[in-house]
Amino acid sequence: MSSTQQNRFTPAELMDRYEIKKDAYYSRLKYLQIKSKKDPETKEAYLEQPEVDLLDRLHDWINETGSMSGFKEEGGELAVVGNSEISQQQTNGKNSEEEIFAAVKGDRSSQKILRRFDRSAQTSAAAALVEAKNILTGDYIANPDQLDEDLKNQVFFEENPQLLDRQWAAQNLAAAIREQKKRS
Structure with a gap:
């Protein structure tokens, strides 16, 4: 097997990997607009590592949220900021919301990531408030x-x-x- 074939994944391998059936597998490909390639010799369909990496992230997203919805719109990826950028922002005192937003003002993907991060924080806060309400309710019942x-x-x-x-x-x-x- 050549080194290029080692990075090829068949539909059967991927369905086993994600523990999904054929319909779910092809729904995910369609959602991500991934077209499988065919081996010219064996005529077998396959995906390469970059597509599988994207499928892995989608699979994690589905396990986290229960749906494919929202994955593509948000890019399904996290922004990576180098440690030097973080430490530079910390030493410069850039920590207000306006300063952070200004730092990514021209970058649409960063804005989407910030909105997603903000939504996640709001969801966590709402869950904490519900839990606090339940605790108070229990105290009043007692x-x-x-x-x-x-x-x-x-x-x-x-x-x-x-x-x-x-x-x-x-x-x-x-x-x-x-x-x-x-x-x-």
């Missing part, structure tokens, strides 16, 4: 006496307020909701 007065009034049902038994409420209210959904 300590309903700490609720605001108007909310306490919604929890207490009698003139001589007694807290609703939470276990009873969870069982009976959930059953009532299920019953109501059945009737709808």
Whole structure:
């Protein structure tokens, strides 16, 4: 086998590599606009290393996001900034949003990467806020006496307020909701 053939990957090899079926494999090729080549002697289709590298990145993207969507629009690649550029920016004090944006102002791919990075940061922040909300909710459930007065009034049902038994409420209210959904 010649050295050029060592960097050739057949569809069967790649489907095994990604653990996907034929339809998924060809959908990915179509999405990436990759055309396989054919060996003139064996007439066997193959891809070369650069296309396989792109397929690898797409496969990672799909595993991360659950979809091919967004991969091509964002380029599917991360920008690589040399360490000297990073240290130069740090020593020059370039750390404000405006300065960073100005540094990549003319480079559209860098702008897309920044937008993707910003979106990722927003998604992480949203997840953290949801988790914080869930923690606070759990605290209020465990300590309903700490609720605001108007909310306490919604929890207490009698003139001589007694807290609703939470276990009873969870069982009976959930059953009532299920019953109501059945009737709808």
